[in-house]
Every structure is written in structure tokens, then in C-alpha cells.
Amino acid sequence: MRAAVFWGCRILTSQYAYEMSVRETFPRFNVELVDLSEVNCCGDPVKSVNNLAASYLAARVVAVATKTGLEDLLLPCNRCHFVISEAKNALGKDRKASKRISNALREEGLEYNPNIRIWHVIDFLHDFVGLDNVKRGVQKPFASLKLATHVGCQIIRYSDLRRVDDAENPRKLDELVGVLGADTVDYAEKLDCCGANLMYSHPDSALSLAGTKLNALQNLAVDGLVVSCPDCGLMFDYKQKDAGTIVGAKLSLPVVYYTQLLGLALGIQKEKLGLHLNQSPVDQLLTKISD
Amino acid sequence: MSLTDLMSMAKPNLGSREKILAKLGGEELVNCFQCVKCTSGCTALKLLELKPHEIIRLVNLGFVDELACSDTIWTCATCLKCIERCPQKASPYHVIMALRNLAIEKEANAPEGYLKAVSRILEIGIAEAVQEVVTRKMEIFNRGSLKLPEIAYPKEGFRTAFMKILEEK
Numbered sequence: 504m505r506a507a508v509f510w511g512c513r514i515l516t517s518q519y520a521y522e523m524s525v526r527e528t529f530p531r532f533n534v535e536l537v538d539l540s541e542v543n544c545c546g547d548p549v550k551s552v553n554n555l556a557a558s559y560l561a562a563r564v565v566a567v568a569t570k571t572g573l574e575d576l577l578l579p580c581n582r583c584h585f586v587i588s589e590a591k592n593a594l595g596k597d598r599k600a601s602k603r604i605s606n607a608l609r610e611e612g613l614e615y616n617p618n619i620r621i622w623h624v625i626d627f628l629h630d631f632v633g634l635d636n637v638k639r640g641v642q643k644p645f646a647s648l649k650l651a652t653h654v655g656c657q658i659i660r661y662s663d664l665r666r667v668d669d670a671e672n673p674r675k676l677d678e679l680v681g682v683l684g685a686d687t688v689d690y691a692e693k694l695d696c697c698g699a700n701l702m703y704s705h706p707d708s709a710l711s712l713a714g715t716k717l718n719a720l721q722n723l724a725v726d727g728l729v730v731s732c733p734d735c736g737l738m739f740d741y742k743q744k745d746a747g748t749i750v751g752a753k754l755s756l757p758v759v760y761y762t763q764l765l766g767l768a769l770g771i772q773k774e775k776l777g778l779h780l781n782q783s784p785v786d787q788l789l790t791k792i793s794d
Numbered sequence: 795m796s797l798t799d800l801m802s803m804a805k806p807n808l809g810s811r812e813k814i815l816a817k818l819g820g821e822e823l824v825n826c827f828q829c830v831k832c833t834s835g836c837t838a839l840k841l842l843e844l845k846p847h848e849i850i851r852l853v854n855l856g857f858v859d860e861l862a863c864s865d866t867i868w869t870c871a872t873c874l875k876c877i878e879r880c881p882q883k884a885s886p887y888h889v890i891m892a893l894r895n896l897a898i899e900k901e902a903n904a905p906e907g908y909l910k911a912v913s914r915i916l917e918i919g920i921a922e923a924v925q926e927v928v929t930r931k932m933e934i935f936n937r938g939s940l941k942l943p944e945i946a947y948p949k950e951g952f953r954t955a956f957m958k959i960l961e962e963k
Contacts, residue, residue: 516922519940526942541948543956544921548911551894552904554817556959560915563952585874597819607959611951660874663883670878696837696873703907704868708841712871777940779929786930 504575506622507568508536509587511580511733512544517741518733520777524762525579525624527775531640532632536577542567545583546590548703555600561590562604566613575620577627581732582700584623585657588664591617623658624731624762626667629675634682642770644684645792650764651688651725652676653716653739655732656696679761680729683768687729692719699734707749713738714746717754727757727788729764736760740783757781757788767792797864806856814853817892818885825882826850832876832886842869846876846886853889862897868905916957919948 514522529536546560564587568576578584594601595617605615628637654676658667668675671694677687698712717739720728730736738746740758747754759781766776767789778785815823830847838844844866852861861867867890876886898904911921924945926936937944 512920512922515920515924515937515945517925517927519927519935519937519942522942523940538943540946541919541952542946543919543948543952544911544915548908548921549915550891551908552898552912553960554891554895555962556956559956559959603959607955610955656873656875661877661887694875696871698837698871700872701838701842701869703911704905705842708838708869709871711841712837779931779933780927780935780940782930784930 504533505535505537505573506575506577506627507539507571507573507619508577508579509539509542509545509564509568509583511578511583513582513733513737514580518736520763520780521579521733521736521760523775523777524760524766527771528762528766528769531769531771532628532636534627534632537571537573539564539567539571545580545586547582547586550586555603557586558590558593558600559604559607561587562594562615563608563613565591565617565619566608566615568619569614569616573619575622577622577624579624579731580734581623581655581657582734584621584667585664587621588666591621592664623667625654625658625675625679628765629679634678637679637765638682641683641768643768643792645768646684648685648727648791649688649725650680650685650727650729651690651693651720651723652680652729653693653697653735655730655735656694658732676729676731676761680764683764685764688723688725690720690723692716697735697738699738709738710742710746710749713742714750714752714754717743717746717756718750718752721752721754721756725756726791727759727785729759729761731761740781743783755784755787757785758783759785759788795864797860797866800860800864801852801857804857804860807859808856810856810858811853813896814858814889814892817895818888823850823854823884823889826854826880826884827882829881831879831881832884835875835879837871837873837875838869844869846870846890849893850884850886850889853893858893858896859900861893862900863902865903867893867897912960916953916960919952920945
């Protein structure tokens with residue numbers, strides 16, 4: 504099976520571990536990922552500035568993906584997944600905006616076709632590849648590992664758009680971790696936002712949100728936190744030290760992308776999964792896994 | 795400016811509601827009955843005192859220009875819980891986004907981060923600049939040394955089309 508992949512900005516410019524681990528793990532399930540060429544930002548920061556321009560950006564991503572002739576588009580970033588889902592929905596209803604955007608795309612020889620199927624890493628693996636197939640690929644199941652999951656906000660809300668999982672009780676990421684042999688915990692702060700979007704305007708508050716959640720998790724004595732969004736990865740992994748400073752706590756919680764964890768279970772070398780790039784103390788987790 | 799300052803002695807202008815309704819493309823606002831579910835679950839309530847139900851009420855009362863000039867509308871973390879939980883589909887998230895768009899049109903103060911992102915998209919097509927990363931062992935990596943493919947940025951035609959849409963009224 505071949506699918507187009509749109510990485511968005513954050514993954515391509517700093518969250519390399521996510522990109523590497525998706526590129527390594529997907530072919531193991533016979534999925535060939537086709538990169539889009541000369542593609543733009545999905546439109547997320549532009550939504551606050553000019554909604555029509557944001558919809559144009561999202562539609563252009565879909566149009567570039569359509570040009571590949573493939574029927575499926577993978578969006579590993581939660582924010583891109585939301586912005587593109589919402590633009591597709593809005594353009595279906597607003598004929599005037601849709602016409603204006605189609606004209607702009609035509610200037611570049613592009614055509615907007617809303618029929619391409621969009622996927623996130625979580626629903627692609629859970630619903631398309633299937634839990635059984637994921638489980639079958641596992642070479643090294645993780646016994647006695649206790650992990651927490653954080654699915655993020657924008658792939659589960661709002662339900663009127665077709666979303667990846669339930670808005671109030673998302674289970675798919677937990678199930679995906681479960682088939683690797685690890686246990687997942689339910690915790691009160693599970694749906695709390697990482698705060699990434701506030702980095703544009705209120706960075707201290709953003710870090711405070713991330714730090715508060717990490718501190719709560721640390722008190723639960725979990726072995727690590729599993730994420731699958733580059734913004735959440737940025738806040739919980741890259742910015743963990745800063746977040747700890749803001750909330751006045753010594754944070755030391757391993758944070759990994761689901762695809763990194765999956766790659767380890769599939770027997771892929773940790774450097775290929777970018778595990779040397781995580782800023783949080785993932786060695787604690789790796790030691791427990793190799794024991 | 796803070797909303798409280800902007801609201802002292804402010805006079806409602808019911809006509810200003812239309813600016814928001816036009817951006818929402820529907821009558822999503824009128825059904826709010828102030829149940830405060832949005833505010834009780836709001837990510838930005840505790841730290842930044844964002845109260846989405848208050849924003850909906852103020853728009854309905856005609857205090858749109860005051861809101862567009864306030865700092866409050868820039869405190870939303872876009873977690874989308876308000877829209878998910880609203881029993882009337884009043885969607886504070888969309889109202890806040892419409893107010894932000896209005897603030898930009900009025901050239902009111904907007905956080906620099908958003909404007910920087912837009913100018914970077916105009917410049918290179920994406921919203922972030924490529925970064926080197928330093929590992930836990932202090933080694934430096936970039937896309938090249940990680941054997942990741944080079945980024946193929948969009949060409950001039952994209953910038954022209956994007957600029958044209960941004961400048962439209």
C-alpha cells in the first residue's frame with residue numbers, strides 16, 4: 504500500500520525523531536510513504552490571522568497530495584490533521600470560499616479534490632493496519648512496563664469533524680501501547696493540553712501547563728509518557744527542563760513518540776528511531792526495556 | 795489592553811455583532827444560555843483567566859470592538875474542549891478565532907509570534923525555520939547528518955497566490 508505523507512513544519516524543522524521513527528516503522532507493515540514536494544504550511548498559525556488564507560494553505564496541501572494520484576494522505580501532526588480536516592469541512596459548505604481557493608490553486612496548475620482520505624499515525628495503525636497486525640510484528644514485547652499516553656487535543660476534538668478517537672475517552676493509543684506488551688495507566692490529567700499553541704503568545708503559561716502535567720505523571724511513578732504529536736513532543740520532551748523550572752519541580756520523565764516505542768518492539772535499532780535525539784531522560788526507559 | 799479596562803463605560807454596539815456572525819457564516823452565537831461548561835473546562839482559565847462564556851455573552855451584547863482590542867482573545871490554547879462540550883454548539887473557539895481575524899483587520903495589537911509565522915510562510919512557504927538539534931550527549935545533528943531528505947520548499951507561484959489572498963478584503 505502507498506500513501507502520501509505531509510509532515511507539516513514542526514516535524515521537518517525540529518522533531519526529527521518522530522519523522523525518523525515513522526519512516527522506519529511504516530514500511531514494516533508494507534506501507535510505502537510518498538513525500539509531497541514543494542508543499543507549504545498547513546495554515547495553523549494563519550487561522551488566527553486570516554481564516555480564508557488558512558483554508559487556502561490547507562487546500563493547497565490537499566491539492567499537492569492529490570497530484571500524487573494516491574488515495575490516502577498521512578498527517579502525523581495533530582495540528583495539521585485538525586486544520587486540514589476543518590478546511591475540508593468548511594470548503595464543502597462555503598461555495599464562495601471554495602471557488603476563490605480553487606481559482607488561486609489553478610494559477611499554479613493545482614486542483615483541490617476533497618476526496619483524498621486523511622489519516623493520523625494513530626488511526627492508521629489502529630484502524631487500517633490493525634492491532635493484530637501490529638502485534639504480529641512485535642519481536643520484543645515490553646513486559647512490566649507502566650506507561651502513560653497523551654493523545655493531544657486536536658485529533659480527538661471536535662466530534663462534528665470526523666476525528667481519530669473519542670473526544671472524552673480516547674483509547675486507541677492505549678490499545679496500541681497495549682499490543683506492545685506494556686501496561687497503560689488512566690490518570691486524571693489525561694486530557695489536559697500540553698499548551699504548545701500558547702508558545703506564540705504566552706510561553707510561560709504554555710510551559711506551566713506542560714510542567715504541571717509532567718509533574719502529576721511523575722508522581723504516579725510511570726516509566727514514561729507516550730505522545731504522537733510533534734507539538735506535544737516539543738512541550739513534554741524538548742522543553743521538559745524549562746517546564747520544570749517554571750513549575751518549580753525537578754522533572755525527569757522519559758517521553759517518547761509512539762512510533763519510537765513501536766520501532767523498539769519491532770526490533771529496530773534505537774539510533775534509526777532517533778532515540779538519541781530525545782531531550783528527556785529516555786535512557787531510564789531504554790534500560791528497563793533491554794533488561 | 796485588559797478587557798476590564800476596555801469595558802469600563804463602554805457602550806454596546808449591536809451592529810458590531812454582524813462582523814462576527816459574517817465570519818462564522820451562521821447563527822451559531824444566539825443559542826448560548828451561559829451554562830459555563832466551556833469556561834469550567836477551559837485550558838486557559840486558571841493561568842490566563844480566559845472565560846469563553848463571557849466572550850460569547852459580550853459578543854451577543856455588542857461589545858465586539860472592545861473584545862477585538864483586548865489581550866483576552868489571544869490567551870486561547872486551542873484545545874477545542876469548549877466547542878466539544880457546548881450543548882448549543884455556540885463554539886467559543888470559532889468566535890475567538892473570528893475576533894482574532896477582526897483584530898488583525900483593525901490592526902490591533904497581536905502577538906508577534908503569529909505575524910512572524912505568516913511572514914515566514916511568505917518567505918519560505920513553511921512556518922518554522924529548520925533547526926539543528928543537540929543531543930543529550932551534546933552532539934549536534936541536522937537533517938543531512940540524520941540522513942533525512944532535504945526539504946523541497948514551494949516556489950514563487952505559491953507566494954504570489956498566498957499574498958493575493960492575504961491582501962483581499
